[in-house]
Amino acid sequence: MKEWFKSGVPWVWLTAGSVSISVIMVVGLLVLIAVRGLGHFWPHSVVEFDYRNNDGSQEQVLAEVVEEEEIPVARLASAGYTGEMSGKKLISRYLVKTGNRDVSGLDFRWLVEPSIAKRSHPEEVMTIERREWGNFYGRLQAIKEGGKVVAEGDAAWDALYPRLDRALKIYDEIYHIEKSEIGAVNYGLERLRLKHRRLELDDAVTPERLADLEASRKQYDDRYVDLQRRLNDLYVEFKRDSLTATVADGREVEIPLAKVVRVFRPNAMSLPQKLGHYVEKVWEFVSDDPREANTEGGIFPAIFGTVLMVMLMSVFVTPFGVIAAVYLREYAKQGFVTRVIRIAVNNLAGVPSIVYGVFGLGFFVYFLGSHIDQLLFPEALPAPTFGTPGLMWSSITLALLTLPVVIVATEEGLSRIPSSIREGSLALGATKAETLWRTVLPMASPAIMTGLILAVARAAGEVAPLMLVGVVKLAPSLPLDGNSPFLHLDRKFMHLGFHIYDVGFQSPNVEAARPLVYATALLLVLVIVALNLAAIAIRNRLREKYKALEA
DSSP states (O other): OHHHHHHTHHHHHHHHHHHHHHHHHHHHHHHHHHHHHHGGGSOOOOEEEEEEOTTSOEEEEEEEEEEEEEEEHHHHHHTTOOSOOTTOSEEEEEEEEOOOHHHHSOSEEEEEGGGEEEEEOOTTEEEEEESSSOEEEEEEEEEEETTEEEEETTHHHHHHHHHHHHHHHHHHHHHHIIIIIHHHHHHHHHHHHHHHHHHHHTTOOOHHHHHHHHHHHHHHHHHHHHHHHHHHHHHHHHTSEEEEEEOTTSOEEEEEGGGEEEEEOGGGOOHHHHHHHHHHHHHHHHHSOEETTTTEEOOHHHHHHHHHHHHHHHHHHHHHHHHHHHIIIIISOOSHHHHHHHHHHHHHTTSOHHHHHHHIIIIIIIIIIHHHHHHHOGGGTTSOSSSSOOHHHHHHHHHHHHHHHHHHHHHHHHHTSOHHHHHHHHHTTOOHHHHIIIIIHHHHHHHHHHHHHHHHHHHTTOOTTHHHHTBOSOOSSOSBOSSTTSBOTTSOBOOHHHHHHHHHHSOSOHHHHHHHHHHHHHHHHHHHHHHHHHHHHHHHHHHHHTHHHHO
8 A cells, every 4th residue: 555655646546536527517617607697588478377476375386596505494483484384394385476566666586385376377477678668578468659559469469569669770870870871970079079179278379260160060960960850850750669568467568669679479389489599598698788787688788898808908917928028037137136137926816806907997097097187188178088997908907917927928938949949049040139039039929928818817816906996887888899999908998807896796687687697607607618718829820830840
């Protein structure tokens, strides 16, 4: 046994077992996130319960079953439940999503098994996804146009879908006009205001320049009036149709189609229809803007902000990291000072990320940003341009956070290049700079890409520093759009990591937000994996390209 331990075989098996357990735990976590998140988009059946309340009254409940659990009878009794216990130690209860928040005031409630007299899955029950107040569950009664009933009963379904498609098309047109066209007009007017203010500060106001500004402003005003006229006409058409439906207790509710996103009957859907619905919901999740305090709709702005921020961070961190590594390895005298610098770089990699966020807020935003505003944007003061958290400061802060990783990886790559290659290049007449640029750095590029991969993996998931230097709950505009200069580094943006925090811990409707937390977490992992795979592919190509030289 002693010889067996000395051989090292037990430690090999111990290492292999530890790695296997780690892999199993990671895969298990991803599977849990995927099941909880992706299951949210499936069209769940709506169950009708005959339920007896504590006071003995009976009621009908239409709801989706979200969760089932068994709890001790004593816990139910302490919570005030007085129904039939049947001598059991454990009783099942169900968390159900009843929707209809504008009618009942609650989205979710608990139902206890002994109080359920009957349950059924009526095919005529519909689910309505709305832009406000969450889901609605009920039975369709009639379709109205201009307040007058145009279809009732079964005919209402034939009249509903064409009118809903029409309302959705009008909504898309209104959204485009308000966000893109009117947004461009407002942006242009603000640029003219700042230009006028800049002329006043430079004491360069002339009648000719004022006339040019006024002519441009009149063009924007005329464009705005035309767009507003189109919007008014669209809103009249948009509000034309509505539907009436009854809830579980028989009350009738009228819902404008302008507030409806989707209507379907989950209990009557076939498997292909459910699959189509599932794909449509997943696409909506990754391509649409959020709604209802980020608990419904999509997360496209967060995906866009995360990817753009990581790309800008890579642009900032790579040259500085490479230059620092080249200096330390190729130019700096190897001595006490260089060793201290390397120790400091290694220690920076272990500094908590929130410290970088505080530094970024104090130095980049309040110091550099305010000075940039005074030098380049005095016409906008006292409103800050770069003296406030934004995309650029977030990217630079994360570049600073990941800089030690790039420096260390690049230094390792430079140290592995044989000195004979440098000496051969110098012997052929190349200068040291030419040797570095044409020979050493290309051969070290796989190591540089390795450092970038590690930097991306860390930066994409960081949240704490971003909360201080640029990320917001909801950004009205993307940092990249069609307005000059197109890439707006001063704008705030959304981020997947912060979106998970906000939806999971700051949402007013926790139960509704919980599935989106899992789905967003899974998407964040997929985005990080995609960014890393792209960098790995580039690294492998570079490695193959310079393999012959290394040999």
